[in-house]
Amino acid sequence: MAEATARLRLEGIQKSFPGIKALDDVSFSVMPGEVHGLLGENGAGKSTMLNILSAVFAANAGRILIDGTPVNLTDPKSARAAGIAMIHQELQLIPALTVAQNIFLGRPLSKAGGLLVDRRAQEARARAILADLDPAIEPSRPVSELKVAQQQIVEIARALLDDARIIAMDEPTSSLTPPEFDNLAALIEKLAGQGKSIIYVSHKMNEVFRVCDRATVLRDGRFVTTVTIAETSEAEIIARMVGRDVQTEGHVSHATDEVALSVSDLGDGRLISGAGFTLHKGEVLGVAGLVGSGRTEMLRLVAGIDRASTGTIVKDGRTCHFRSPRDAIHAGIGLVPEERKKDGIVRDRSVASNIALPCMETFSSFGLIRRKALRKEATALMEQMHLRPPDVDRAIGLFSGGNQQKAIIGRWLAADVDILLFDEPTRGIDIGAKSEIYELIETLAAAGKAIVVVSSEMTEILRVSDRVVVMREGRIAATLSGDEITEGRIAAHAIPQSKARAPQEPPQPQEAHHD
Amino acid sequence: QDLAPLNSDVEPDRIDWSQLEASFGPMPTPADGTRVGGVSKTLTNEYWRSLGIGYQSAADASNVGFAYQAAPSEGDQLGQLSIAENMILQGYDALLMSPQTDNNLQPALESALSEGMVVVNVNDAVIPSVAQYVGNVQRDNGVRVAQWFIDNAEGGKVAVIEGQPGVFAAGQRTDGFTATIEAGGDFEVVASIPANWSRETAYDAASTILQQHPDLIGFYANNDGMALGVVEAVKAAGLADQVAVFGTDGISDAYASIRAGDLTGTVDSFPVLTGEVAMEVALRLLAGQDLPRVVATPQALITADNIDAYAVEDTAALRATLLAE
């Protein structure tokens, strides 16, 4: 490929953080109208690369050329002026501002000679941009009221505003559902058709194969290869990323008949009502549903994070009343939250400290923490989960998103709970780690733990679940097991009646498992 | 020998400043290289600066070295203690201290005594165990103002603007005023409100009181700063002709305000002169004289009638005026 015609060329980029080299002499180019995948495991340096491109970080060495001319990007504003827009992996929104205000933040449409914000004009343009993505998002609503998925769409909309020539997307679909991805894919095609260059970071191979023309693979901060998508296979890319084979075994059930947890008539007085399910030891229960169907809310009620207004939770034959997550944890229930940054991590504390939070007592004797034992256990756990870099004393906030997720999951392994609730457990997790997590879930189930997995990824639900409950508008719409677990049936139950054109099958009467 | 806790307002072992020379002879000449330190309450109030001027001039007159330090702000008790201790380290012969509270300088007093220093408690708060006190009778400030009302008015509603709650001087002044005026005729103290020595708070309190009692005839404020705030509130309410306002301390702004016909009067406790007397007492003690435990300093109610007699720069002349009384 003639490099002179490249829209964007990154050359010899190097970036070190204290104690780690995040990028080591990485180069690649993106052509006009090209959708270029940037792939690699968690911590490979993808976000760092994009952050350098959009001048959030300064590189230690290397240069950036646009249309063959070196550019000097000093701050995010200058990057934008150079025609580079970015969708950040960690949502960079201001909760107190409205959707439109967030989209236009830093470059408001103004009236009265620049003195006042022209809210109406902003909202009109925001609505126009959002129309392609999710027309249900009302531009005048505060972002704090939106679900994560909707916030992510706002983040995408923001990048589209500038009419940039280069759009860098860092895991834009991590909390989106397939139909929302379809919208985005169509949009990407349209943008590419207009000659824009797009860098697309994702851990979802199907997306990469659907939208990308070429892809560059990074491993441990180093360039591995650039491939043309049409001339390669998923397996090859994964092998390049991981440097080893990843097994994709089928599902094995370890479910027993022993009831671990039974929830009935659970409600929060708002969205959730009459929710109930039974969970057996060794069983993996998938929870499917549309965004906003109340899956997260239901898990939070079970985990004692929000207070239930109705319903009973019976664990190991005892009725529990959780007044706090701590109560639930003492009863042996742990939750891996959906919003990692907000509900999961304590940024400035080490991975070891974050892991130990729920079970400080077990790592203490005579009121003091046994730091050595804690570090040893944390290191062992994290080695097993391939934490990168493998330093459990490092502040968790300095790790890539995927690696943070590993630490949060590790927390419940250390705490040795018997019921694990996963809310979107593999969001932002690389292929290798994902299959590791699936294996982990299986191992845990085999060890007799009971597991609930909420996921918006159909493949994930199908891969891990022994049974599936489908939620719709705050209620359990169906419980499926065995052969009933098919993509079609799950979708049919998930879509609200009024919205569905004609459900392929009549929804089954809701049936609680009484054993 | 343990001294009985001192109450400077009622201690019987006292002498008036005017009697010092008569009873103990002329000032002795201090030894060469004598150094005296002064620990003030704060320098943000003119009263304490004037006291320092008095110290300095008496020190100059006797040819002794003098250093004057103050807490960073009024109410900083520990800060003042540290400053006193730091001065003790520098080895002065005598220390003149005006404590923030009755006890915040107690350790400094003790360590100064153990270093063999002479310690004089000058005005305001009183350290109970102190052997030598120089200052005025706080209660008297209020009594004098009350007496003016009793002499000059038929009776009516009056109000008090108090200093910081819990401060000795504030309590005594308020008490002296209230007790005297309520015993002395047809007067009613309708309000007694703290304004924490602040001009602004005093202004607000006074305007609120006037709102409620438009027939008020007088205010007594625990210091001049607050009194000047009250004066503005009275003027703003258009009641300047009806309401008399008194302050305490006799700072120069109070004098100016009396001359301008705004402030009715203030009880001047002559800080410069007080400073001179205090320094004199310290030097006499250094010379080995055995003085009474309390040396009372002068006070006078200043109004437009007598202001010219007291408004003199030269303390020698002022001494003469006061001694002539």
Place this chain on the structure above:
Amino acid sequence: MTDQTDIARARGLKSLLPAAFNLRDAGTLLGLILIFVVFGVLSPVFLTAPNLLNILQQSSINACIALGMTFVIISGGIDLSVGPTAALSAVAGASLMVAGVPLPLALLAALGAGMLCGFFNGALIAYAGLQPFIVTLGGLSLYRALSLIFTGGNPIFGIPPEFRSFINGDLAGIPVPVVIVAVVAAILWIVLNRSPLGEYILAVGGNPEAARIAGVPVARTKITVYMLSGGLAALASMILMGRLGAADPTMGNLWELDAIAAAAIGGASLMGGKGSVIGTLLGAVILGSLRNGLTLMNVQAFYQLLATGIIIIVAMLIDRATRGKG
């Protein structure tokens, strides 16, 4: 669709209130009303028109300072130096006035002095990256020292009578200070809710890193906020100077606490990103009515302190209870 109807319902509720108002402010208003009812019952004078004007007048200075403080707090900072800033501006303005400099010029100079103090604070915070608390604590000493040294500790008298009578006058029966603060508050409301600067301030306070990435001029925004606070401190000092007829270098002692209290009562969060102009005004009036009511009832000094403490806490509890888990 559930979402849509929910939104529609929320809209409907909102439209019943004036646009300037939000639910959080309603809680604060309720606290104020409660205090009014209690004092109204206990003292016959309290609810008379002159006394209400009196309360507004007495609250105006704190309100002025607290408005600036609110902006600083929203931006994620704090300004402990407002009192000494006011003092420095006052002595600067007063000494110019006394020296015969034309009034408007002297007033501008005073405002300039206040904004300069604010600029100094803001620059140290924005460019040197120091903690706001510690910078403005240093400023607290620094500006106080400068005004004490400049005046030798003595108040400056001789403020021109025309200035004094302007400040002490009224407009259609409303005291001038109240009018001034009302106008300032209206402008600040627009700035916070309708101008790019307002969005920047909310963004910087809500998530500084996201703001930076979005291209918000973070440093400039912070400096502006501290300059605003300094300027408003200067304005307050001018009002006070007009009322008291003197510029005292010790002016403004403990103003920061009152101002922060007003802002916090009005719903500002010291974590940044949250705060309301109207809430702060209500907060200042709550504190003003408290002091006024207790004085009217001639509550003894110690018990005034007691009542102040209890009422602040109870007001916050009521506010909290009415607005729920906000």
Place this chain on the structure above:
Amino acid sequence: MTDQTDIARARGLKSLLPAAFNLRDAGTLLGLILIFVVFGVLSPVFLTAPNLLNILQQSSINACIALGMTFVIISGGIDLSVGPTAALSAVAGASLMVAGVPLPLALLAALGAGMLCGFFNGALIAYAGLQPFIVTLGGLSLYRALSLIFTGGNPIFGIPPEFRSFINGDLAGIPVPVVIVAVVAAILWIVLNRSPLGEYILAVGGNPEAARIAGVPVARTKITVYMLSGGLAALASMILMGRLGAADPTMGNLWELDAIAAAAIGGASLMGGKGSVIGTLLGAVILGSLRNGLTLMNVQAFYQLLATGIIIIVAMLIDRATRGKG
């Protein structure tokens, strides 16, 4: 592998410093050393042993309060009520002592009184969800009022001489208050760095919601922290009472500002989640040496104020510069 060697290198660097110490504290230490050098050159008395002990003694009360404040600040709160809490504990303890209650009992009661104030603050913050600033501002008035009312505004004299001579004595030449605070600091260092409570406090201050979901007893942690602050205020009041020989209901005026300043100079962030025991101790000593040195040089009060302001800011700038973009 690069990773491994890099990490190994970082580890190696770390191990050169004692474990108790972190890089942030080194910056503060540098500030302190600078102040020592400057004053040492300017005043011959400054670096003498008695004066250094003097500085430690004078800093001990602020250090004691500031340690409690550090824990509160790390947990994301603030405690403005430390001064009045100290006063209330002092009058409680003193009145029991004077009434002839055995000394240890009276001391326990005083500590209990302080912790009770802290519990009240903490419960309002943790359970009612009020803002720490406003709760402890209310407490500031409330506890002061209670101690004034209880004593009628008069100090309580007649502290048992054996208690006084204990506090005023020394251990191996080190003043007892310094020893007490050193022991307390050592315990607190262990609590913060080696105990579950310490982890909880850091987590609650760093991200309260995540901490709650991870099973941290958030409410209990917060209450503990305020009780600790109240207890340390009581301890400080006992030390001061021993030194002064009286319990004054006005004790502790402005302590909160000094304590917050010491904590902030020592690296505590008012946003929560950050702070260090050693840093705070150094911060208190910095403030103490500052005052000591300026007095030794006989700097006049106004210029002392000026110097204090400038030095605080300059110390923070140096600290900032040495530790880089931390």
